[in-house]
Amino acid sequence: MLSIVCNNLAMASGKATTVRARVREEMTNEIKIVARQHLGVEGANLSLRAVAREMGMASSALYRYFASRDDLLTALIVDAYNSFGEAAENADDENVQPAQRWIAVAKALRQWALNHPHEYALIFGSPVPGYKAPQDTIGPATRTVKVLGRILAANPPISRPGDEIELPPTLEQPISNIAEMIQAGALSTPAMARALAAWMHILGSISFELFGQLNNTIERREEWFEYQTRVMTQLIGLKSE
Amino acid sequence: MLSIVCNNLAMASGKATTVRARVREEMTNEIKIVARQHLGVEGANLSLRAVAREMGMASSALYRYFASRDDLLTALIVDAYNSFGEAAENADDENVQPAQRWIAVAKALRQWALNHPHEYALIFGSPVPGYKAPQDTIGPATRTVKVLGRILAANPPISRPGDEIELPPTLEQPISNIAEMIQAGALSTPAMARALAAWMHILGSISFELFGQLNNTIERREEWFEYQTRVMTQLIGLKSE
């Protein structure tokens, strides 16, 4: 039954190399799927042996596909980043007013986190002990912020009288570098800085809720999150309808 | 040599019960200290056996003092919450202007997190897998926000024209409940809501930096954090200088 799944997926992926390569690719995919499931019920401490057991193979055989447990974790992290970024991309609609655009993306990210709590914890939670994030993760990691950058670039924030807190000169360069990276180079540095603050607020707010800090305080979390995000869009200076 | 340390500390602690009780109390303290050190170099996966090894005793003997590894972790979490709250309390100076007060506390919290990264991860990072936060933690957890509440209560935020985003009616009650809890009941609910958003921004910003998301982007992190926090105080409506 495994082979059937493998063949189907191999067909879908399109890469028509040798049969062996296709099977191998499908095996690694299967492993990641099972590992993701185990991550969902077990938490961050993923057991290779348990994954192997569920797949009906010896634990040692897993090492043909992933050099170590950290390697498997890295693969899951990359996938999580991509899935997170994809959620943002799908939620973004260019035909919507800027503030609503930002809020919609933020809500989609929160919903993704609620649907994939352990994968969210994998990328934005405390780093796993012996693990060092490899270079593979920085690409997919920028995918999400690029969506936000697109919103900012398309709708340059209105200047907000009274908000002119002088940006320290030493921060000018790094902030404008970030603006370049997310392809919103036209933004003023204070606007970019406020947008970054809003970004950190989004992640902080999601983490706060997901990691249990909101228990026994606020129950209407969706509304609370949306309200907060709307306040932050006003801080950024995004026009609202 | 261990007994000497124990006696000294027992003298200091003052509780003059039986010798056995004092030694026991000091043993648990000693265990927590060693565990904290191991937490610092090893990360979240704390090894009871390693702690016991370092203390020169059998791993099974540890179970005389902590019923399980989770129990030891809980003790460390409670201590961390208290230490975190204490840092906030010490940083708060009533004779300072409101915005600067808020910023000073925020900076102190960030500094504490930088000095105790693993303890910070313990309380604000992803929850450890099989662990359920017991009731013991909610008391020390509110200690920090009460400091912020004190600042808000002593300096009711000025109303900010243009920021009147209607707070959803369903949020009125929970928000004012929070205001009550942190003893800032006089605050308006929108002001309280904005302060909460600022609080989540602080934690999000610290986590962002501490968990490595800021790598290769911003180097002047102290200035960056302070700038952001100042922006947020303006959002709250705290008077500056």
Place this chain on the structure above:
DNA sequence: GATTGTCAAGAGCAGTGCTCTCGATTGTGT
């Protein structure tokens, strides 16, 4: 058809949390 590369399985090592039992020590009541 023989060779080469790939794969899964098993045994084994060092480590983990945790339980149980067994002496030894200490504290307390008579």
Place this chain on the structure above:
DNA sequence: ACACAATCGAGAGCACTGCTCTTGACAATC
């Protein structure tokens, strides 16, 4: 002062973990 009870540390042991190495079976290639 003595006996009883409570406490404590150590050791063995169980089931589990990540990981390595070796062995044998299979498939692709020349």
